Amino acid sequence: MTFLDPRFSSLEEYTPGEQPKDTVYTKLNTNESPYPAGPKVVEALTDPERARRLRLYSDPDSAALKKALADRYDVTERNVFVSNGSDDILNFAFFAFGHDGVMFPRTSYGFYQVFGQLHGRDCERVPLTEDFRIRPEDYMNTGKMVVIANPNAPTGRTISLEDIGKICETNPDHVVLIDEAYVDFGAESCVPLTKKYENLLVAQTFSKSRSLAGARLGYAIGSKTVISDLEKIKYSTNPYNVNSLTAAAGIAALSEEDYYKENARKIMATRKASTERFEKLGFQVIPSLANFIFVSSDKIDGGKLYEELKKRKVLIRHWNDPLIENWNRVTIGKPEEMDILFKEIEDILKEA
Numbered sequence: 001m002t003f004l005d006p007r008f009s010s011l012e013e014y015t016p017g018e019q020p021k022d023t024v025y026t027k028l029n030t031n032e033s034p035y036p037a038g039p040k041v042v043e044a045l046t047d048p049e050r051a052r053r054l055r056l057y058s059d060p061d062s063a064a065l066k067k068a069l070a071d072r073y074d075v076t077e078r079n080v081f082v083s084n085g086s087d088d089i090l091n092f093a094f095f096a097f098g099h100d101g102v103m104f105p106r107t108s109y110g111f112y113q114v115f116g117q118l119h120g121r122d123c124e125r126v127p128l129t130e131d132f133r134i135r136p137e138d139y140m141n142t143g144k145m146v147v148i149a150n151p152n153a154p155t156g157r158t159i160s161l162e163d164i165g166k167i168c169e170t171n172p173d174h175v176v177l178i179d180e181a182y183v184d185f186g187a188e189s190c191v192p193l194t195k196k197y198e199n200l201l202v203a204q205t206f207s208k209s210r211s212l213a214g215a216r217l218g219y220a221i222g223s224k225t226v227i228s229d230l231e232k233i234k235y236s237t238n239p240y241n242v243n244s245l246t247a248a249a250g251i252a253a254l255s256e257e258d259y260y261k262e263n264a265r266k267i268m269a270t271r272k273a274s275t276e277r278f279e280k281l282g283f284q285v286i287p288s289l290a291n292f293i294f295v296s297s298d299k300i301d302g303g304k305l306y307e308e309l310k311k312r313k314v315l316i317r318h319w320n321d322p323l324i325e326n327w328n329r330v331t332i333g334k335p336e337e338m339d340i341l342f343k344e345i346e347d348i349l350k351e352a
Contacts (some may be wrong), residue, residue: 007120014114027333027341029315031153031182031292033211035334036269037249038259041212041266044252045245049103058247060239060281069219073191076330078224081231082250084241084242086181086205086218087111092233093201097175101123101144105134107323109153109179132286132294136163140170149179149278151187154317154329156288160178164190168197175226177201182290184209184264185271201230207266208291210253215246267291271332277342282351292331300324300352307344312344 002009003190044050066077073080083089089198090215094102094115101122104112116123126138139146146167151158168176176199183189183204194200201222207213220230234241242250253260265334275285286294296302306318306328317329330341 014111018315024313026337028333029317031214031331035211035263037211038256040252041047041249041286042255044248058240058244059274061246062242065250068251072254073221079221079227081220081227082242083218085216086203089203089220091115091216092230093177094121095228096233097145103144104147109149112147133157134159139167142171145174146176151182151290155286155294156290158187158289161188161190168200175199175201180204181208185291186268186289194222198225201226206250210260212249215249217246267332270335274338288338292329294327294329296327299349302328308348309344314341314344
């Protein structure tokens with residue numbers, strides 16, 4: 001028996017990466033930062049007066065946070081939307097803008113398909129090329145909302161700002177949403193293009209480069225028209241979607257950008273070294289500008305490698321998808337965590 005609305009009985013929900021609670025793992029499966037939040041964030045979260053004010057509702061406008069983000073990206077507060085993680089932004093966007101259908105890559109962030117199904121949207125999932133590239137021309141003149149992760153997940157590949165501009169120009173009556181969750185690890189943000197294209201919406205998050213995955217804080221930059229539309233959906237569902245502690249953490253993180261840029265630099269250096277180590281072991285590695293790499297080997301099945309590593313208390317991400325079942329996504333951890341990974345992989349390959 002179920003009490004669920006029949007419309008949702010066939011919904012295939014999103015499967016998050018494993019968050020083990022029973023033992024200690026080397027955790028390279030959910031693209032979290034291996035480095036902690038900065039000292040100003042810790043200070044903000046441990047302020048006794050802020051804790052005492054938790055009896056009050058948070059500011060539904062998140063005015064101080066919006067101002068900090070507006071200053072950071074050289075836009076106005078009316079160009080900024082904040083939310084409980086960038087997933088909320090995606091959810092609202094599919095609901096608000098997907099009425100004529102939504103187009104996104106066949107191999108990309110799994111939540112796109114879930115949100116499309118949840119809101120009854122006609123979803124067109126566009127195949128990547130054989131080497132996992134997005135063809136920008138596939139997303140021109142669509143007559144639909146377009147959603148592209150840039151860098152894409154789980155591949156780490158990017159498309160150019162010029163191509164994003166062309167996609168916006170050829171879909172003037174529909175929103176083009178660029179999901180930039182991983183942009184701080186070497187890619188170029190298209191936020192400046194929001195001043196040129198009214199239909200462009202750029203979503204980012206504090207979860208990756210700013211080490212606040214547990215705080216659940218995302219934001220979007222776009223035209224006043226698009227942001228106003230999102231605000232309408234927010235105020236029709238949950239006006240207090242960003243709590244006061246999370247807002248304070250976000251403001252603090254924006255005030256110590258140099259700390260997070262240095263962490264991103266270290267992650268990029270480790271990514272380069274890890275790519276070289278995988279290649280020396282005979283793996284194929286897709287060039288990545290994210291905080292993960294996508295790898296495959298003809299020496300061992302992707303699912304088998306995932307299972308063997310899990311037995312050895314190392315977690316990476318694997319999907320039972322025929323298009324990528326021999327591939328695994330590996331989050332970039334600290335150098336010592338990557339050393340553990342490669343030691344175990346070398347042992348597994350010897351046994352194989």
